Structure formats: C-alpha cells, structure tokens
Amino acid sequence: MLKERIRVLIAKPGLDGHDRGAKVVARALRDAGMEVIYTGLRQTPQQIVEAAIQEDADVIGLSILSGAHMRLCEKLLSLMKDKDLHIPVFVGGIIPKDDAEKLERMGITRVYGPGTPLSKIIEDIHSLCGARR
Amino acid sequence: MNLTVQVLLKRYRCGDVRALAQLITLCENGANHFTEDFVEEKEHHVVGITGSPGVGKSSIIDELALRYVDRGERVAVVAIDPSSPFTHGAFLGDRVRMRKLSTKGVVIRSMASRGNGGGLAPAITSVLKLLSGFGFSKIFLETVGIGQAEVDVANVADTVILVLSPGIGDEIQLFKTGVMEIADIYVVNKADLEESKKLRTLVEQTVNQGKTEGWKRRIVGTSCVEWCGFEELEEAINEHLQYLKESGELLARRTRRRKFALISRFLRYVRETVEKVAVEDLTLEGLKKAICDDIIFGRENKKDENIYQGGR
Ligand SMILES: Nc1nc2c(ncn2[C@@H]2O[C@H](COP(=O)(O)OP(=O)(O)OP(=O)(O)O)[C@@H](O)[C@H]2O)c(=O)[nH]1
C-alpha cells in the first residue's frame, strides 16, 4: 500500500546555540504525522542542502536567531539552485518585517515570526506538499 | 516499469545521489519491486549497530565511518528511528550525532520504522540493495534503540555490533533476552565513565560462554568522548569480515537476508489481503481463496503498475 509521508528537514544554521524553538516545531510536525529529519545546531548551508538531497526532503525548515538570516538564506538558495533542488524553504526566527519581505522575494517560501501558531505552519506545509503527494 | 522509475534508475546508474534518494523514497512507500530485477548488488559489507536508546550508536558510527572513508571506502549510513504508532509521524534525530560525516561525502539516510516491530524499517532490504548497487562498499545500519525482542538486524546485517553502555539501566534486562545472543562484536561504550568497567566485566562473563567453534565473539571498550577503542573496533570488524569470507558464512548471511526480504514482503502482502477479505471469509480457506484469485487475475502486478504511476 502506498503510504506516503511528508519529509521535513529541520536545520539550525548559524552560530547561535538555542534550538529549543526548532525542536518545538519539529515535535509538532511529527505529531501532525510528518517524518522530521532533525540535523541539529550550527549547520552550514552546504550541509543543509546535502542533507536535504540525501534525505529526499519535501520541505526545508530553518530556524535562525543569529541575525545572519539574509546571508544564510542567500547562500542556501543559491546552492539549491546550483543543485537544481526546488523545494519550499521555511524560515522561523526573529526577523524584522523588512527583511522578511526581502527573504520572501528572494525565494524563501514563508517567514514565521515568534508566536506563529504551530497549526499555521502545519497547514502551510500540508497545502504546499499536498499537491506533490 | 513506468517512466519515473526508468528515468530515476538511469540517473542512479550515473551516480546521481538525488536519484538514489528518490528511489529510496519509492521503496519506503511500498513500490520496491523494481529493486528485484533492475538493481544489481555489488560487493559490500553491512555492519549493523544495535543497542538500547542513548548508548551511543550514532556517535560510534560517526567515528567509525570516518575511518573507513580514510581507507578509501565508499561509506553510507542508514539510521532508523521509531514512527509513532498513533500519528505515524517520526522524529529522525540521528544526524545530530553524525556531524563529522556530513563533510566527508558519506551519504546518510534517516528512515522511520513505519510500524515495523523488529527494530528496522519495512523497506530496509530494498534500500540496502540500492545502496550496494550504487557502489557503497561499507554500509552502516543503525537500528531503532532496541528494547528486548527486536532482533531483525541479525537477519539483515553481515556483522552485528551490540552497543552497551552504563547508566542506561536495562543492561541486566538485556542479558536475559535474545538480543544478547545475536551479536558478533560487543561494544561497551562510554569507557570514560567509571561504571563502564563493571559492565565490561559482566559482558565478558556472559559472552562466549560454552561457545568454542566458529567466530570468537569480540568485546571492545570505546569512548566517543576520549576517542579511544576505535582502532580495536575497526580491527574486530575487519577480522569478522575476513572470517565471513573464509568460512563461507558471508554467503549464508546473504541468503538469510534474501529469505528475510521475501518473508517480510509476503507478510505484508498477506496483511493487505486479509484486510480485503470479507468478514464471513475470515478463515485460512478464505485467505487462500483470496490469494488464488489475486494470482489468477494478476492483481498484484497491476497494483504495482499503479504504485509506479503514483510515484513522483
Ligand atoms: N560520556 C560519554 N557519553 C557518550 C559517549 N558516546 C555517546 N555519548 C553521549 O550519549 C548520548 C547518546 O548518544 P547517541 O550517539 O545519540 O546514542 P544512540 O544510541 O545513537 O541514541 P538513539 O539513536 O537515540 O538510540 C549523547 O548525549 C552522546 O553525547 C561516550 O563514549 N561517553
């Protein structure tokens, strides 16, 4: 029987050391029936893209609190383009409104600020991946 | 075979990791029949690493795999974590402890157990075949953190390593069960902790008792904090592979894996068929009839076609 599961790669790029937020999101996605690949702290964009390919992820979720979101996302998106990897990328963290808009224009699918309901994230992933699954 | 699989296989044969990953997903989703006829196994060695949750399986693989990369081997890792029986979701966290590998060209695949009770995942044998056919000569297989009866790894791996560590609390439990008997190599990890010595003595007293011929099981102490014991562990693994080849045991284990694959596949098929049998026909005769019908009408094959069509 075909029982497909949405696979989400959750990564924490950059140098700050808190992954509580990332883990809360990871657990919520798991409880929503997804397979969540959690890669842990201090991942380089290169490592994240490699992992997403090896794991055949449907979505990448990034948690960025370091303030380096513009640089990290730019790097990640350009690496993805090089690898011809076209999957949605979510970013969660403390990101100023202007930057959030810039990121979305750059190619990040959604930016979630603090306090975003988890149900919203789950819903978005379902609606984005539903069509492919 | 439909177009998606054909295209993916072509890219897979050219060494495209992404195609490999996508084919693995197909296998996970039940469309694994193509691996039987269209994927050719190459020379490889599957090292199964099992043990209770948190004993250090992933940390050990991180160190061990790196050593084989340095010897020029192509290394892959498959790490399995449990699926929730209620939501079917899974938290696959083994990559967190495999940080060195991500920069060394080692392919790591995290898999959810998807309701499989034996400590592995339903697609495991197909996935191993895909990896070996891709050219990986050393494949590390981390099982779900086992409790007591999850011994499927012994049906699938060429070399079985059981990792133990102090402070987990259920070692004594382990000694009582079958898990203690399945390993070729015993690793007492966290040698940096004082209580590790006591555990090692206990393992030494238990293992090899009354066993004289064949492979002499090895016991190795390691620490992923002080980086010790890995040379000895690598040596033990190499010696076991040598033994497997010389004794003919390797062939026997491969046959066992194939039987296991067949049984798993058949069980799944039976389970699905039972679900389709009407309530009044829930007898062995009823099941036999349903299977015969299936064979006569070739429904199995048709269903596979559909699965391929449904693949990405
Ligand atoms: N002191 C000490 N801690 C260790 C050692 N090896 C691993 N650990 C720690 O033990 C914990 C579990 O390690 P993992 O490698 O994730 O163990 P695992 O068996 O893969 O765990 P699961 O996959 O969850 O079953 C981590 O916090 C490691 O840092 C060791 O040799 N000594």
Ligand SMILES: [Mg+2]
């Ligand atoms: Mg682990």
